[in-house]
Amino acid sequence: MNGQHIVVIGAGYAGITAATGAGRRCRVTLIAPEALFAQRIRQHETAAGHREHRPALAALIRGRSVTHRQARVGEIDLAGRKVLLEDGEAIGYDTLVYALGSSTAWRGVPGAAESAYGVERAAELRGRVRGAERPGTVAVVGGGATGIELAAELAEAYPAWQVRLVAAGRVGGWFSAKGRSHVLRELRRLGVQIQEEAEVTEVTRQGLLTARGPVEAEVVVWAAAMEPSPLAAQAGLGVADDGRALVDDRLRSLSHPEVHVVGDAASATVAGTGTLRMGCATALPMGRYVGKLLSGRTSEPFAYRYTLQCLSLGRRSGLVQLVRGDDAMRPTAYRGLTGRLVKAVILRGVAASLR
Numbered sequence: 001m002n003g004q005h006i007v008v009i010g011a012g013y014a015g016i017t018a019a020t021g022a023g024r025r026c027r028v029t030l031i032a033p034e035a036l037f038a039q040r041i042r043q044h045e046t047a048a049g050h051r052e053h054r055p056a057l058a059a060l061i062r063g064r065s066v067t068h069r070q071a072r073v074g075e076i077d078l079a080g081r082k083v084l085l086e087d088g089e090a091i092g093y094d095t096l097v098y099a100l101g102s103s104t105a106w107r108g109v110p111g112a113a114e115s116a117y118g119v120e121r122a123a124e125l126r127g128r129v130r131g132a133e134r135p136g137t138v139a140v141v142g143g144g145a146t147g148i149e150l151a152a153e154l155a156e157a158y159p160a161w162q163v164r165l166v167a168a169g170r171v172g173g174w175f176s177a178k179g180r181s182h183v184l185r186e187l188r189r190l191g192v193q194i195q196e197e198a199e200v201t202e203v204t205r206q207g208l209l210t211a212r213g214p215v216e217a218e219v220v221v222w223a224a225a226m227e228p229s230p231l232a233a234q235a236g237l238g239v240a241d242d243g244r245a246l247v248d249d250r251l252r253s254l255s256h257p258e259v260h261v262v263g264d265a266a267s268a269t270v271a272g273t274g275t276l277r278m279g280c281a282t283a284l285p286m287g288r289y290v291g292k293l294l295s296g297r298t299s300e301p302f303a304y305r306y307t308l309q310c311l312s313l314g315r316r317s318g319l320v321q322l323v324r325g326d327d328a329m330r331p332t333a334y335r336g337l338t339g340r341l342v343k344a345v346i347l348r349g350v351a352a353s354l355r
C-alpha cells in the first residue's frame with residue numbers, strides 16, 4: 001500500500017471510478033454528500049416514474065482502501081493542501097482528485113432558477129406532474145440531448161399532458177441529417193410539440209417568454225445548459241472560459257499539479273480528439289485513468305477517442321449515432337428499437353463499470 005493520502009471530492013461517474021481505482025493500492029478518502037450513487041444519465045427516467053437504479057456508495061467501494069465521508073466540500077485550501085467541509089472539518093491530502101461535476105446553468109434568465117425544475121430535481125418533477133389536479137402543459141427548455149430525452153420520456157409516461165420542447169436553435173441540430181430527422185419524427189410520434197429558434201428570455205408564472213412569443217405551461221423544466229461547480233475557480237485552480245479546470249495530458253491541474261481534475265469539472269484537450277465535452281462518456285474514462293495513474297498501474301498520458309453518441313426516445317425507440325474519434329458525425333445512425341436496445345446495453349455497461 002502506497003503511503004500517500006488521496007482525497008477524491010465528488011462521487012459521480014468520474015469520482016467513484018477514480019476512488020475505487022486508486023483505492024486498490026492507496027489510502028483514499030471519498031467525499032460526497034450522498035449515500036446512494038446518483039445515476040445522472042437516467043434522471044429523465046426518474047422524472048417519468050421508472051424505477052431508480054441507485055447502488056449504495058458503500059457497495060461500490062467495498063474491498064478497496066476507500067473511506068466515504070458523507071459531507072459537502074465548502075472550500076479548498078490549495079496552499080495548505082486541505083479541503084474544508086461545510087460541517088467544519090478540514091481534511092488534508094497529498095493528492096486531490098477534483099470531481100465535483102456540473103449542475104444546471106440558469107444563465108441569468110429571469111425566473112428560471114426560481115420557477116423551473118432543473119434536472120437535479122427529477123424526483124420532485126415526477127411528484128408535481130403526478131400530483132397535479134388536472135393535466136396541463138410541461139415545457140422542456142433545451143434542444144440538446146438532455147432536453148430531447150426528457151421531452152420524449154415525459155410525453156410517453158404522461159400522455160394526458162402536453163409536452164412542448166422549446167429550443168434556442170435547432171433540436172438535435174448536431175446529429176447527421178438521418179439522425180436528426182429520426183429524433184424529430186419520434187418526438188412528434190410521442191405528441192411532443194417542437195418550437196425551434198425560440199430563445200427563452202424569461203420564465204413566468206404562466207410559462208415562458210421566448211423570442212417567438214409566449215409559451216403557456218403549468219410546469220417548466222430547464223435542460224438548456226450545465227455548468228461546472230464554481231469551487232475550482234473560487235479555490236484558485238486555473239480554469240478555462242467555461243469554468244472547467246485546465247488540465248495537462250495526465251489530467252493534472254495546469255496551475256496545481258498535485259490536483260487531478262476529472263469529469264465535467266475538467267477542460268481536457270487530447271491530441272487528435274480536441275477539447276473533451278462534458279458527458280458520462282468522457283467522465284468515466286477520465287476517472288478510470290486517474291485511478292490507474294495514482295495506483296501506479298499506468299504512466300502513459302490520457303488518451304481518448306469518441307465512438308458514438310446515443311439517445312433514448314422513450315422506452316421503445318432510440319438513436320445511436322456513430323461518430324469519428326474527434327466526435328464529428330458519421331452518416332451511420334441506428335434508429336428505433338435497435339437504437340433503444342444499444343442504449344440499454346450501454347446503460348448496463350456503465351452501471352457495471354463503476355467499480
Ligand SMILES: Cc1cc2nc3c(=O)[nH]c(=O)nc-3n(C[C@H](O)[C@H](O)[C@H](O)COP(=O)(O)OP(=O)(O)OC[C@H]3O[C@@H](n4cnc5c(N)ncnc54)[C@H](O)[C@@H]3O)c2cc1C
Nearest residue numbers: 010011012013014040041072073101263264279280281283
Ligand atoms: C438526464 C441526463 C442524461 C444524460 N445522458 C448522458 C448520456 O447519455 N451520455 C453522456 O455521456 N452523458 C450524459 N449526461 C451527462 C452526464 O450525466 C454528466 O456528464 C456526468 O454525470 C458527469 O459526471 P461527473 O462524475 O463529472 O459529475 P457528476 O455526475 O455531476 O457528479 C458530481 C459529484 O460531485 C458531488 N458534489 C457536487 N458538489 C459537491 C460538494 N460541494 N461537495 C462534495 N461533493 C459534491 C455530487 O454529489 C456528485 O457526487 C446526461 C445528463 C443528464 C442530466
